[in-house]
Amino acid sequence: MSEEFCLLTLLVPESLGEEVLDILLLTESVQQFTSTALFAHGVGLDRLDAQEQVLGRARRVQVQALLSGAVGQEILARLRARFAGAGLHYWIQALPAAGEI
Numbered sequence: 001m002s003e004e005f006c007l008l009t010l011l012v013p014e015s016l017g018e019e020v021l022d023i024l025l026l027t028e029s030v031q032q033f034t035s036t037a038l039f040a041h042g043v044g045l046d047r048l049d050a051q052e053q054v055l056g057r058a059r060r061v062q063v064q065a066l067l068s069g070a071v072g073q074e075i076l077a078r079l080r081a082r083f084a085g086a087g088l089h090y091w092i093q094a095l096p097a098a099g100e101i
Contacts, residue, residue, distance in 0.1 A: 003068055004068065004069045004094070005066060005067065005069070005094075005095040005098040006066075006067055006068070006069050006092050006093060006094055006095060007064060007065070007066060007067075007092070007093045007095055008063075008064070008065045008067055008072045008075060008090065008091075008092050009062065009063070009064050009090060009092075009093070010061075010062065010063040010065075010079075010088060010089070011040050011060045011061075011062055011088065011089040011090070012060060012061045012062075012063060012088055013058075013059075013060060013061075013086065013087050013088070014037070014059040014060060014061060016061075016083065016086060017035070017061035020061070020063060020079070020083075020088070021061075021063070023075075023078065023079070023082070024063065024075070027078075029067075029068075029071045029074070030067065030071065030075065031066070032065070032066060033063055033064060033066070034065075035061055035062065035063045035064075036061070036062045037059070037060075037061055037062075038059075038060055038061075038062050039057040039058065039059060039060070040057065040058045040059075040060040040089075041056065041057050066095070069094075072092050076090065076092075
């Protein structure tokens with residue numbers, strides 16, 4: 001039976017981006033991930049600074065990591081413990097296959 005993979009996507013407030021990236025870089029079971037600066041829409045107004053409120057978008061860092069399902073849950077548990085209430089958003093997608101060609 002083949003290993004089950006997931007894609008963990010995080011939307012991280014810009015001010016916490018480096019700290020989240022450091023956690024992933026120091027986690028041996030995280031082999032590879034990407035990060036991108038972007039604007040997120042639909043974020044609660046209470047979390048936006050004045051400029052973001054006017055523009056209707058929030059600066060975020062999006063992180064995507066290809067992980068085994070168990071590692072995805074492990075990473076989420078670590079992030080919940082460290083960043084509770086910090087406004088990180090996430091989703092996990094099951095991937096039927098992943099690899100390198």
